Amino acid sequence: MPQLGKRLRKLTAQFLDLPEDVVFDIPRITMIGNMQLYIENHRGVMEFSDKMLKLRLTGGYVEITGQDLVIRAILTEEVFIEGTISNVAYRTDAPS
Amino acid sequence: MQSNIVSLIRGFVRLRVRGKQMERLLNRLVDERIMIWNISRLNDEMELDIHLSDFYRLRSFLKETGCRIRVIGRFGAPFWLHRLERRKFWVAGFFLFVLGLYMLSSLVWSVQIIGNERVSTQTVRHIAAEQGIRPWAWKFRLANLDALSSRLMQRIPEAAWIGVSVQGTRVTIEIVENTVPEERQLMNPRHLVSTSDAVVTEIITEQGKPMVRRNMRVKKGDILISGIIGNDRFQQIVVAQGEVKGLVWYEYEIQVPLKQSRKVYTGDEQHRFYLVFGNRALQITGYGQEPYAQEVRRQERQVIKWRDYTLPFGWINERRSEVRIDTYEIRPETARELGLSQVRADIIAKYGPDAQIHDEKILHESIGNGKVYMKVLLEVEHSISEERPIVPFAGRDPISD
Known part of the structure; x- marks a missing residue:
């Protein structure tokens, strides 16, 4: 059933020309230079230090590395990070 | 995110968190929709900002995750108010100042x-x-x-x-x-009488009883407009008012010299410049000049002014022009005309601009001793009325009889 639902949603997204992050539960990551980073649709903080931030996503996590990382604001769905960002790595879990 | 001003009004504290499960604490707070911001990590400690009202809700989450906190900064209105509470006199002074300013500005100065x-x-x-x-x-x-x-x-x-x-x-x-009409002069009861022997040409009576008519001969002192009105039994004394004009004859004897003199500039000039301090003048230029026998002096005085203030400094430009007196002969006709114009000017000066010269007759004219002698008779029309006060005399006026 979940497989069917996923396919149906994908079809709808294509048909209606919607951005995929609205339809699926996947994150939208906005980066301004290497100074600011916006992540929407996260699932919580896994690890946080001034050099590394690991955020849980649906079906994976994103790992941000850099210098002097500060979470300027955090809400249930959004994170706003400032600092000198050098790496953004996106990891997916083993396919379910 | 809430804006900074709202946070300042609500008040917030900066916390330093220490513990093993700091990420879990973060997630719990976020799940509970407790707002935290400016989260930074220093080694094994974490710093974050949290609203004062949320701060009191932290306890259970801290217990759950085994974290400990320390407050390292207090910001916003609640803390300022707290500080002000300790400085009561400062607050009192401030309010007194505001009150004083208000009171003073609600006075009429x-x-x-x-x-x-x-x-x-x-x-x-x-x-x-x-x-x-x-x-x-x-x-x-x-x-x-x-x-x-x-x-x-x-x-x-x-x-x-x-x-x-x-x-x-x-x-x-x-x-x-408001524009008030000029107050009338207080006047005594009076008659209007003639100033000279004349023939009346015009009489306009405003108040009183007219005693003469047009073309009547009057003598000097005759009553023109009487101040007593009514008949013998019912009388009233008033201020006679009106305008009476008459023809009057004047005889003039005129002498006009045939040699006339006038001043003429020779064109020679001397300049002098003075500096003025107060009421003393210091001559700067124009020394050693021969004074003229006859001269006309013109001075231009300048003072230094600034707005309404006059400074006691200034300067004078003086110009002395040499003058010579020229004598010249005129013809007898010119002399006669000159004499007549003098007479006309004299009449206007004596009897006012309303005086009209109706006729001029030269009765006699002769030339002798370098002069023109003339006798002129002028017929002039002018106002001939003059006031004479009425002095009540036992109910009867002796003058009007």
Whole structure:
């Protein structure tokens, strides 16, 4: 059933020309230079230090590395990070 | 995110968190929709900002995750108020200052009176003070401005309109004075009598009884308009008023010299320049010049002024022009004309610009001793009335008999 639902949603997204992050539960990551980073649709903080931030996503996590990382604001769905960002790595879990 | 100002008003604290499960604490807080911001990590400690109201809800989450906190900074209005509570006198002083400023600005500091010409400023000030418009009066105790102005108008009958306006601490009373016709001079009961022997050409009586008609001969001192009206039984003495014109003859004897003299500039000039200090002048240029026998002096005086102030410094430009007196001969006809024009000017000067010369007759004319001698008779029309006061004499007027 979940497989069917996923396919149906994908079809709808294509048909209606919607951005995929609205339809699926996947994150939208906005980066301004290497100074600011916006992540929407996260699932919580896994690890946080001034050099590394690991955020849980649906079906994976994103790992941000850099210098002097500060979470300027955090809400249930959004994170706003400032600092000198050098790496953004996106990891997916083993396919379910 | 809430804006900074709202956070400052609500008040927030900066916390330093220590513990093993800091990420879990973060997630729990976020799940509970507790707002935290500016989260930074330093080694095994974490710093974050949290609203003061949320701070008191932290306890259970800290227990759950085994974290410990320390407050390292307090910001916002609640803390300022707390600090002010300790400085009571400062707060009192501040409020006293505001109160004082308010009180002082609700006083009348000055009363300005404009537009009055005949009514003295002192009078207006006095009357305004009676209505409460005076320096040091409370502005809010002044009556309604319209009522004030109407009350002032009752007290100042010379004003056609009075406007009272308040600008800040100044009250302006604007006065528009009504134009009053000139008051009539008080006059004694009188007759109008003739100033000279004449023939009446015009008589307009405003008050009184006309005693003459047009083309009547009158003698000097004759009553033209009588101040006694009515018949023998019912009489009233009034101020005779009116205008009587008459033809009067004047005889003039004129001498006009045939040699006339006049001043003529020779064109020679001397300049002198003086500096002026107070009322002393110091000559700068023009030394060693021969004075002229006859001269005309012209001085241009300049003083240094700045706005309304006159400084006691200045300078004088003096110009002395040499003058010579030329004598020249004129023809007898010119001399006659000159003499007549002098006579005309004399008549106008004596009997006013209304005097009209109707006729000029040269009775006699001769030339001798370098002069023209003339005898001229002029017929002039001018006002001939003159007042003579009526002195009541036992109910009868001796003059009118």
